[in-house]
Amino acid sequence: MMKNVLLLLAASFSYCGFSQTPTWSNDVAKIIYGNCTSCHRTGGIAPFNLETYEEVSAMAGWVQQAIETKSMPPWTPNPEYKHFAHERVLPSADISTIQNWVAAGTPSGNLNSAPPLPPYSNGTQLGTPDISLSISPYTVTSANDVYRNFELFVGSAQSTNLTAIEVLPGNPSIVHHVLVFQDSTTNPINTSGAGGTGSSASQLLYSYVPGASPYFTPVGTGFRLAPNTRIILQIHYAPGSNGLTDNTTVNFKTNNTNLRKITVNAVLNHSNMTDGPLVIPANQLKTFHSELQIPGNVTVLYAFPHMHLLGKSVHTWANKPISGDTVRFVKIPDWNFHWQDNFIFPNAIVLPIGTTIKAEAVYDNRDTNPNNPTIPPVPVTAGEGTLDEMFLVFFAYMPFQTGDQYLIIDKRIFAKGATNFCGGQSVRLETIAGEGYSYQWLKDGTAITGATNYFYEAFETGNYTVSITLGTNNAVSDPTLVTVSDAPVAQVLTPSTTAIPIGGTVTLSGQTGAGYLYQWYLNGNAILGATSSTFDAPYFGEYTLEVFNGTCYSISEPLLMTGGVAQTNEIVGQTEFLVFPNPAEDLISMQLNDAICGKRIAVQDAAGKILQTLTIEKSLVQIDVHDLAQGIYFVSIIDENNSIVLKKKVILR
Ligand code: HEC
Structure with a gap:
C-alpha cells in the first residue's frame, strides 16, 4: 500500500506541469467527439470536419x-432560463479546457493515446x-x-399510435432539418417553401436536426x-x-393498445x-x-416555437x-430559423386549470437584419410562404393524470464517444438530467458503488445500464456495451x-510481450x-518506452538517467512542432526543436504542390x-532524402 502511495506521489510531481496543460489526446478529443463530430464529420451536415488533431488544431x-460566443454547438434556447433533454450545451469546464489548450499552442500530447473517433451509423436506432x-x-x-415538402402515404385503414419517431437523412451532408407533419385531409400541399405545408390541417409531430x-x-x-x-416531410437542404x-x-414504432394520446397543437397562434x-x-x-x-x-x-426569417x-x-407564479417554457434570445426544434422538458410540466399560457415574439423587418429576405x-x-411570417407555439400535451409529475421522460443511455477503445481510455455515458431524478448505474447487472449521477465515466468492459427513479416511478435503460481492448504493459x-x-x-x-512493438523516447522525443x-x-535525461500490441499503445512511467553525455541533436527526431498564428495572415512562425537544424521547411498548397522551401537554421522559423x-496550406519538414517527415495544416486568411 505504502509503495502505491509513493508511486502516485512521484507521478504527480513529474507530471504536474504537464497535467495542467490540456492536450488533444488527453482532454480535447473527448470534448470534440462528444459534442461536435455528430455534424462535423465526413458526410456530416457541417461544412468542414473536426475529426482529427490536424483538423481541429488548424481551426483552433x-x-x-465559436464555443465562447456559444454559436457552436448550435442551440438557440438560453440554458440559464431552462434546461432541456438532449440539449446541445457545452459545459463551461469544457470551454475553459479548449481556451487553455489554444493558449498553450494546441499541444497534441501523444496521438497514439488519443480516443478513437466514434463510429457514426446512418442506420435505424428503432430496432425494426x-x-x-x-x-x-x-x-x-x-x-x-431549398425547402421542399414531400407527401408520403401511410396506407393503413386503421388508426394507430406512434411511440417513436426517427428521421434518417438520406444524404446527411445536405439535410439541414426536417419537420414531420401528419395530415389526414386531401388538401393540396405546396411542394416548395419554408412556411407550412400549404394544408392548414397539417399537424406537426416532430422536428429533426442533425x-x-x-x-x-x-x-x-x-x-x-x-x-x-x-406524413408530410418538410426538408431544408443547406446551401451547397x-x-x-x-x-x-x-x-x-407503433402500438395498437389503448395508449394515452399526446396532442401536438399550435396552442398559441394567430387567433x-x-x-x-x-x-x-x-x-420596424x-x-x-x-x-x-x-x-x-x-x-x-x-414546446416548439415557430417563426419565419x-x-x-x-x-x-x-x-x-x-x-400568478411563472412556469418557464423556452426563451430564445436570437431566433435562428435554421435551428428550430422541439424542446423537450426533462420533467413533464403539470399545469392546473386556469393557467394562462403566454408568448412574446419580436420581429425585425429592418434592412439591417441580415436574414431579411x-x-x-x-x-x-x-401566411404560410417563406416571405410571410408566423407566430406559433406548438405544445405536446395530454390531459393530466395523477402522478404525471413523475413521468420518466427518457431512460436511454447516450455514449459521448466511441464505446470500443483501448485500456486507459474511457467513455462518458449519459442519460437525461432532470429535477428530482435519482440514478444508479449498473455494470453487468451489479450496482456500481457511488455511480449515482446522471452520467458515468466507463473505463471497463461491460454491459452498462442505468436505473432511474423519479417519485413513484422507476425505469431501467437498455444496456450499452462498452468494449475495452487490453493495452500492453509498458514498463522500463x-x-x-x-x-x-x-x-x-x-x-x-x-517489459516484453508477444507481438509487442517498441519505441524509446528521451525527454519526450x-x-x-x-x-x-x-x-x-x-545520454542523461528522462526515458520512456512506448509499446504497441497491434491494437493499443501504452507509454511507461519515465525513468531518469544521470551521468552520460548530453543528447546530440541528430539522434532525437522532431515529433511535433508548433505553427502560429493559425489561421495566419502575413507571417507564420514555427517553433522547432534544435534537432532538425539543417533540414528544410516546405510550404505546400492544398493540392500538395511545393510553393517555397527554406533551410532551418534556428528553432524559431518565420515565413x-x-x-x-x-x-x-501545409507546412512540411523535409529531410535529407527529400521525404516529408512532418506536415501541418495552416489556414491563411
Ligand atoms: C448539430 C450540428 C452541429 C454541431 C453539433 C456542431 N456544429 Fe459547428 N457547425 C454546424 C454547421 C451546419 C455549421 C455551418 C454554419 C451554420 O449553419 O451555422 C457550423 C459551423 C461551425 C464553425 C464555423 C464558424 C461558426 O460559428 O459558424 C465552427 C468554428 C464550428 N462549427 C465549430 C463547432 C464546434 C467546436 C462544435 C462542438 C463544440 C460544433 N461546431 C458542433 C453544425 C454543427
Whole structure:
C-alpha cells in the first residue's frame, strides 16, 4: 500500500506541469467527439470536419471563438432560463479546457493515446421500425437554401399510435432539418417553401436536426395516427447541395393498445394574439403577444416555437392561476430559423386549470437584419410562404393524470464517444438530467458503488445500464456495451544503475510481450531507430518506452538517467512542432526543436504542390506568406532524402 502511495506521489510531481496543460489526446478529443463530430464529420451536415488533431488544431482559433460566443454547438434556447433533454450545451469546464489548450499552442500530447473517433451509423436506432417511409430520390437544383415538402402515404385503414419517431437523412451532408407533419385531409400541399405545408390541417409531430436521436414518447403514451393519413416531410437542404440527391426516411414504432394520446397543437397562434393581427410594417422592430387560458389540467411534454426569417426572439411561459407564479417554457434570445426544434422538458410540466399560457415574439423587418429576405423591406403579414411570417407555439400535451409529475421522460443511455477503445481510455455515458431524478448505474447487472449521477465515466468492459427513479416511478435503460481492448504493459525495468558512466552506456530493458512493438523516447522525443525492447542509453535525461500490441499503445512511467553525455541533436527526431498564428495572415512562425537544424521547411498548397522551401537554421522559423491567397496550406519538414517527415495544416486568411 505504502509503495502505491509513493508511486502516485512521484507521478504527480513529474507530471504536474504537464497535467495542467490540456492536450488533444488527453482532454480535447473527448470534448470534440462528444459534442461536435455528430455534424462535423465526413458526410456530416457541417461544412468542414473536426475529426482529427490536424483538423481541429488548424481551426483552433475559430473553434474557440465559436464555443465562447456559444454559436457552436448550435442551440438557440438560453440554458440559464431552462434546461432541456438532449440539449446541445457545452459545459463551461469544457470551454475553459479548449481556451487553455489554444493558449498553450494546441499541444497534441501523444496521438497514439488519443480516443478513437466514434463510429457514426446512418442506420435505424428503432430496432425494426413498424412503419418506414422514404421520399423518392430528390436532386437539389439550387445553390441556395431549398425547402421542399414531400407527401408520403401511410396506407393503413386503421388508426394507430406512434411511440417513436426517427428521421434518417438520406444524404446527411445536405439535410439541414426536417419537420414531420401528419395530415389526414386531401388538401393540396405546396411542394416548395419554408412556411407550412400549404394544408392548414397539417399537424406537426416532430422536428429533426442533425445529430438528433429518435423521439420516444413516455411509457404508456403515443401520438394518434389517423387512418389512411399522410406524413408530410418538410426538408431544408443547406446551401451547397446543388446537384446532390437525397432520399430521406422517416421511421415509426407503433402500438395498437389503448395508449394515452399526446396532442401536438399550435396552442398559441394567430387567433389568440392580444396585439394582433400579425402585421409587421417595413423598417420596424415589432413585438407581439399571444395568450390562452387552459380549460383543464394538462401535462406538457415539449414546446416548439415557430417563426419565419424575420423572427428575432421568442419567449414562452405560463402564469398559474391565483398565485400568478411563472412556469418557464423556452426563451430564445436570437431566433435562428435554421435551428428550430422541439424542446423537450426533462420533467413533464403539470399545469392546473386556469393557467394562462403566454408568448412574446419580436420581429425585425429592418434592412439591417441580415436574414431579411426582402431588401428594401416591405410590410409582411401572416401566411404560410417563406416571405410571410408566423407566430406559433406548438405544445405536446395530454390531459393530466395523477402522478404525471413523475413521468420518466427518457431512460436511454447516450455514449459521448466511441464505446470500443483501448485500456486507459474511457467513455462518458449519459442519460437525461432532470429535477428530482435519482440514478444508479449498473455494470453487468451489479450496482456500481457511488455511480449515482446522471452520467458515468466507463473505463471497463461491460454491459452498462442505468436505473432511474423519479417519485413513484422507476425505469431501467437498455444496456450499452462498452468494449475495452487490453493495452500492453509498458514498463522500463529497473536498470543495474541509473548513473551512466562517462563515455559508456547503460542498457535499458522494457517489459516484453508477444507481438509487442517498441519505441524509446528521451525527454519526450522519439529516439530514431530505438525500436527494440532494449536500448543502450548514452545520454542523461528522462526515458520512456512506448509499446504497441497491434491494437493499443501504452507509454511507461519515465525513468531518469544521470551521468552520460548530453543528447546530440541528430539522434532525437522532431515529433511535433508548433505553427502560429493559425489561421495566419502575413507571417507564420514555427517553433522547432534544435534537432532538425539543417533540414528544410516546405510550404505546400492544398493540392500538395511545393510553393517555397527554406533551410532551418534556428528553432524559431518565420515565413512571409502575405502574397499567398486565402485558403488551406501545409507546412512540411523535409529531410535529407527529400521525404516529408512532418506536415501541418495552416489556414491563411
Ligand atoms: C448539430 C450540428 C452541429 C454541431 C453539433 C456542431 N456544429 Fe459547428 N457547425 C454546424 C454547421 C451546419 C455549421 C455551418 C454554419 C451554420 O449553419 O451555422 C457550423 C459551423 C461551425 C464553425 C464555423 C464558424 C461558426 O460559428 O459558424 C465552427 C468554428 C464550428 N462549427 C465549430 C463547432 C464546434 C467546436 C462544435 C462542438 C463544440 C460544433 N461546431 C458542433 C453544425 C454543427
